[in-house]
Amino acid sequence: xxxxxxxxxxxxxxxxxxxxxxxxxxxxxxxxxxxxxxxxxxxxxxxxxxxxxxxxxxxxxxxxxxxxxxxxxxxxxxxxxxxxxxxxxxxxxxxxxxxxxxxxxxxxxxxxxxxxxxxxxxxxxxxxxx
Amino acid sequence: xxxxxxxxxxxxxxxxxxxxxxxxxxxxxxxxxxxxxxxxxxxxxxxxxxxxxxxxxxxxxxxxxxxxxxxxxxxxxxxxxxxxxxxxxxxxxxxxxxxxxxxxxxxxxxxxxxxxxxxxxxxxxxxxxxxxxxxxxxxxxxxxxxxxxxxxxxxxxxxxxxxxxxxxxxxxxxxxxxxxxxxxxxxxxxxxxxxxxxxxxxxxxxxxxxxxxxxxxxxxxxxxxxxxxxxxxxxxxxxxxxxxxxxxxxxxxxxxxxxxxxxxxxxxxxxxxxxxxxxxxxxxxxxxxxxxxxxxxxxxxxxxxxxxxxxxxxxxxxxxxxxxxxxxxxxxxxxxxxxxxxxxxxxxxxxxxxxxxxxxxxxxxxxxxxxxxxxxxxxxxxxxxxxxxxxxxxxxxxxxxxxxxxxxxxxxxxxxxxxxxxxxxxxxxxxxxxxxxxxxxxxxxxxxxxxxxxxxxxxxxxxxxxxxxxxxxxxxxxxxxxxxxxxxxxxxxxxxxxxxxxxxxxxxxxxxxxxxxxxxxxxxxxxxxxxxxxxxxxxxxxxxxxxxxxxxxxxxxxxxxxxxxxxxxxxxxxxxxxxxxxxxxxxxxxxxxxxxxxxxxxxxxxxxxx
Numbered sequence: 001x002x003x004x005x006x007x008x009x010x011x012x013x014x015x016x017x018x019x020x021x022x023x024x025x026x027x028x029x030x031x032x033x034x035x036x037x038x039x040x041x042x043x044x045x046x047x048x049x050x051x052x053x054x055x056x057x058x059x060x061x062x063x064x065x066x067x068x069x070x071x072x073x074x075x076x077x078x079x080x081x082x083x084x085x086x087x088x089x090x091x092x093x094x095x096x097x098x099x100x101x102x103x104x105x106x107x108x109x110x111x112x113x114x115x116x117x118x119x120x121x122x123x124x125x126x127x128x129x130x
Numbered sequence: 131x132x133x134x135x136x137x138x139x140x141x142x143x144x145x146x147x148x149x150x151x152x153x154x155x156x157x158x159x160x161x162x163x164x165x166x167x168x169x170x171x172x173x174x175x176x177x178x179x180x181x182x183x184x185x186x187x188x189x190x191x192x193x194x195x196x197x198x199x200x201x202x203x204x205x206x207x208x209x210x211x212x213x214x215x216x217x218x219x220x221x222x223x224x225x226x227x228x229x230x231x232x233x234x235x236x237x238x239x240x241x242x243x244x245x246x247x248x249x250x251x252x253x254x255x256x257x258x259x260x261x262x263x264x265x266x267x268x269x270x271x272x273x274x275x276x277x278x279x280x281x282x283x284x285x286x287x288x289x290x291x292x293x294x295x296x297x298x299x300x301x302x303x304x305x306x307x308x309x310x311x312x313x314x315x316x317x318x319x320x321x322x323x324x325x326x327x328x329x330x331x332x333x334x335x336x337x338x339x340x341x342x343x344x345x346x347x348x349x350x351x352x353x354x355x356x357x358x359x360x361x362x363x364x365x366x367x368x369x370x371x372x373x374x375x376x377x378x379x380x381x382x383x384x385x386x387x388x389x390x391x392x393x394x395x396x397x398x399x400x401x402x403x404x405x406x407x408x409x410x411x412x413x414x415x416x417x418x419x420x421x422x423x424x425x426x427x428x429x430x431x432x433x434x435x436x437x438x439x440x441x442x443x444x445x446x447x448x449x450x451x452x453x454x455x456x457x458x459x460x461x462x463x464x465x466x467x468x469x470x471x472x473x474x475x476x477x478x479x480x481x482x483x484x485x486x487x488x489x490x491x492x493x494x495x496x497x498x499x500x501x502x503x504x505x506x507x508x509x510x511x512x513x514x515x516x517x518x519x520x521x522x523x524x525x526x527x528x529x530x531x532x533x534x535x536x537x538x539x540x541x542x543x544x545x546x547x548x549x550x551x552x553x554x555x556x557x558x559x560x561x562x563x564x565x566x567x568x569x570x571x572x573x574x575x576x577x578x579x580x581x582x583x584x585x586x587x588x589x590x591x592x593x594x595x596x597x598x599x600x601x602x603x604x605x606x607x608x609x610x611x612x613x614x615x616x617x618x619x620x621x622x623x624x625x626x627x628x629x630x631x632x633x634x635x636x637x638x639x640x641x642x643x644x645x646x647x648x649x650x651x652x653x654x655x656x657x658x659x660x661x662x663x664x665x666x667x668x669x670x671x672x673x674x675x676x677x678x679x680x681x682x683x684x685x686x687x688x689x690x691x692x693x694x695x696x697x698x699x700x701x702x703x704x705x706x707x708x709x710x711x712x713x714x715x716x717x718x719x720x721x722x723x724x725x726x727x728x729x730x731x732x733x734x735x736x737x738x739x740x
Contacts, residue, residue: 013532062707068341082527092705113260
């Protein structure tokens with residue numbers, strides 16, 4: 001599988017975990033540690049998909065997403081947060097999916113694959129249009 | 131008699147007008163016939179008076195009949211709580227919890243409404259303190275009247291001291307039965323009075339009947355003789371004698387009660403001498419009951435005595451009952467002095483009765499207020515628990531994700547069915563189980579139900595500013611409003627968003643010890659309405675900034691550090707966002723984004739208010 005993913009995550013261990021899993025799946029993973037950092041990375045090199053935590057220093061995930069979608073309205077974003085309660089609320093902001101963080105990393109991988117496939121940027125069949 | 135705040139005061143002994151609580155007195159037709167200062171300020175601002183206006187004048191949604199039909203129909207129904215929306219003085223439409231009770235006075239029914247909202251908590255506390263103070267004053271007043279009620283020119287010093295002694299005794303209790311007993315015992319047992327038996331009859335407000343309640347005195351001439359002897363030998367004072375009450379009558383039943391309880395008559399003229407005394411509010415003396423046309427044959431049969439006096443118990447221009455006293459077992463006639471002393475005494479007795487009623491009413495009001503306060507505290511406690519649970523769950527979920535996640539990735543690299551793989555599987559499964567527990571814990575602790583309704587942000591801003599007006603003035607903080615005209619309306623839980631705004635304004639205020647300016651800016655930004663709260667205060671360091679949305683984080687000496695945490699939860703619940711920017715020495719800016727309603731929101735929310 002191919003495609004570039006920007007992983008925005010301030011927790012070091014989780015960063016490592018998700019990075020490993022995504023790379024094993026064949027994706028190229030870039031890292032941002034906070035909201036401002038994420039905006040800068042997107043501007044420098046536009047990724048195919050962003051996996052975004054909500055609780056972040058220097059501009060939280062929601063604020064970052066809003067800013068990103070202003071500048072890149074079609075940017076696919078998956079929110080991945082330990083906050084379990086706001087799922088339906090944040091989908092309406094324009095995220096492709098809202099995942100509650102879980103040790104079952106296959107959920108994230110499946111969602112990433114799904115979005116990548118849908119947006120025709122990669123995925124198992126190398127870009128099957130919907 | 132016309133119903134008025136004065137007559138309510140007369141009926142309840144409690145002044146409506148001076149209350150800071152928003153209280154409304156409605157006639158049965160729903161007209162405002164009385165109001166407290168608090169209600170006037172809330173509903174009409176400072177100029178106009180709500181007096182005489184129909185309640186629907188202030189209604190935002192329902193018609194007056196709808197509210198009136200939900201009010202309690204009898205005083206015994208107690209307090210009923212309903213929700214209603216009112217248009218308040220500054221133009222906003224606000225939901226209130228209305229606590230309604232039915233009262234009756236002057237033969238008319240009316241409704242006392244208390245309008246409650248959350249900002250009232252402080253007021254409730256003050257009101258309870260005020261009511262308690264009023265009660266104390268009332269007692270002091272009675273005490274003073276006891277001293278001043280008798281002119282030294284007319285009565286001997288002994289009589290003054292008797293009255294004072296009795297008044298004191300009356301002040302020792304607010305229990306109705308004890309007061310009645312004290313009244314009657316004083317009349318019969320005290321050497322200053324020349325009576326042998328005394329009966330007490332009270333007016334039943336609801337049925338408008340005069341009813342016999344209690345009787346005190348010997349049952350026979352022999353018993354009378356023995357009592358007088360005991361009394362003189364023991365040389366008891368009034369207090370000692372009264373102290374015998376509980377010992378003599380442990381079940382509260384007095385020997386002569388059954389006699390007088392046979393008496394029950396409607397309060398209509400030409401009935402009977404006892405009823406006349408109530409209606410005319412006048413002491414009446416009967417010299418020869420057998421031939422006196424004012425004494426009905428039934429009354430004569432019940433009392434069984436040819437000479438007696440009837441003295442009304444009058445408090446605040448209202449006769450609440452009568453005392454009937456006779457000289458059945460005494461060998462002398464009733465003198466003018468006896469009658470005068472009894473009359474003076476009856477006034478004190480009436481006031482004690484009135485006080486007992488007032489006290490009962492105050493007690494009930496205080497209980498109601500405390501109940502409301504409890505509910506408020508409980509609500510606050512629940513949201514504190516909710517915030518804490520959400521935070522703890524969040525903190526636990528993060529390491530669980532890493533533990534289980536890495537175990538899963540190790541598992542993939544292990545030969546299947548190996549011992550290590552089995553152990554690794556256990557870690558994976560146990561972690562998942564813990565995650566599930568966290569999920570259900572959150573569902574249990576958080577009740578994020580929103581009461582969505584269409585509303586205008588201007589109104590929420592206006593209301594929050596009004597509620598905080600005096601605090602802002604005290605802290606020399608000015609509020610500048612910068613609201614884009616014609617903002618689209620939102621579908622929100624008005625109370626929650628208002629609470630968010632109040633929290634943000636308070637926070638801003640507290641960061642400006644020397645006073646300053648808070649700028650509130652509201653404008654549309656694409657699919658959102660943004661609300662900015664900007665202060666000119668001391669600002670926050672990055673360390674503090676990082677933590678401000680964490681529950682129980684606070685830099686203040688007061689409070690629990692929940693304000694901003696709850697604010698963020700409320701905004702998140704709405705699918706909105708809240709962010710903060712701050713610079714030390716320059717001030718802090720909070721930005722709240724609230725999503726514009728979707729078509730579905732508009733369909734589901736109740737229709738906009740007229």
